[in-house]
Amino acid sequence: MGIDHDFPIQATGASMDLGLDGKTHFTLIVSDLDKSQTWYKSVFGFQQFRSVTAPDICIDGEAGNEDGFDFRILFHLQAGVFLGLACPRQGAPAAFSSMNCGMQHFGLHVRTRKHLDDWILRLDDMGISHSGICEEGPGELVRFLDPDKIPVEVYWANLELGKAMFVETARDGAQASAARRKATRA
Numbered sequence: 001m002g003i004d005h006d007f008p009i010q011a012t013g014a015s016m017d018l019g020l021d022g023k024t025h026f027t028l029i030v031s032d033l034d035k036s037q038t039w040y041k042s043v044f045g046f047q048q049f050r051s052v053t054a055p056d057i058c059i060d061g062e063a064g065n066e067d068g069f070d071f072r073i074l075f076h077l078q079a080g081v082f083l084g085l086a087c088p089r090q091g092a093p094a095a096f097s098s099m100n101c102g103m104q105h106f107g108l109h110v111r112t113r114k115h116l117d118d119w120i121l122r123l124d125d126m127g128i129s130h131s132g133i134c135e136e137g138p139g140e141l142v143r144f145l146d147p148d149k150i151p152v153e154v155y156w157a158n159l160e161l162g163k164a165m166f167v168e169t170a171r172d173g174a175q176a177s178a179a180r181r182k183a184t185r186a
Contacts, residue, residue, distance in 0.1 A: 026106060027071070027084030030148050031092040036085045037072050039147050043126065044108070046074035046083055053089075079108065096149045107141065107153035116142055119154045138162030 030036040040046045052071040069086040076083070087093075098104045110116060116133050119142050123130045131143040138161040141153045 023080035025082035025084065027086050028103075028106075028146075028148070028150055029069075029093050029096075030085050030087055032147070033070060033072050033085055033087045035147050037074065040074055040083060040085070043122075043128070044076060045078075046076050046081075049073040049075040049082070081108065098151055103150070105143070105151035105153055107155045110154055110156050113140065113156050113158075116140055116154065116156050138165050 028036070037046075037048065041048075050073045052073065053068070069088055071087075072085045074083040074085065075081070110119070120130065120133065123142070123144060128144050131141075133140050133142055136155075138159070139155055139157040141155040143151060143153050146152055
């Protein structure tokens with residue numbers, strides 16, 4: 001069950017506490033602010049925090065870009081997640097493709113495996129097509145699309161399996177490194 005990688009995995013210890021707290025924010029480019037806001041509110045329970053126009057926000061290092069975006073900033077209190085919805089003022093963006101450079105999908109995590117079953121029922125009740133529950137990495141997930149066809153995942157991380165996978169990967173890397181050192185000395 002080893003994982004291929006091109007970088008050494010190194011345990012960093014307490015000296016590398018980066019202060020990450022599990023909360024997140026992200027902004028999606030959407031074609032219709034009202035439609036997307038309604039969808040994210042009804043599916044996930046996000047609430048509008050504020051509306052902003054680009055002159056109020058720095059984008060690409062420039063504040064006040066007249067050809068910028070209109071934004072809706074949504075917030076999910078329980079999850080502590082901010083979601084920005086941005087619509088270009090100069091017209092609808094090209095259709096989303098997970099094959100282009102940029103975001104391939106985004107995921108929100110649930111606390112227990114049972115929550116995935118609850119999500120299946122919720123999506124079915126809302127008439128939203130989905131993947132069903134799939135195993136991936138050290139967990140399971142359900143995938144579906146937002147109104148702009150942006151892939152969304154609801155993911156449950158099996159932390160015990162994740163720890164075992166990390167240990168195995170670190171061990172495999174250490175063994176490979178030892179074998180390279182031994183071959184170099186020979």
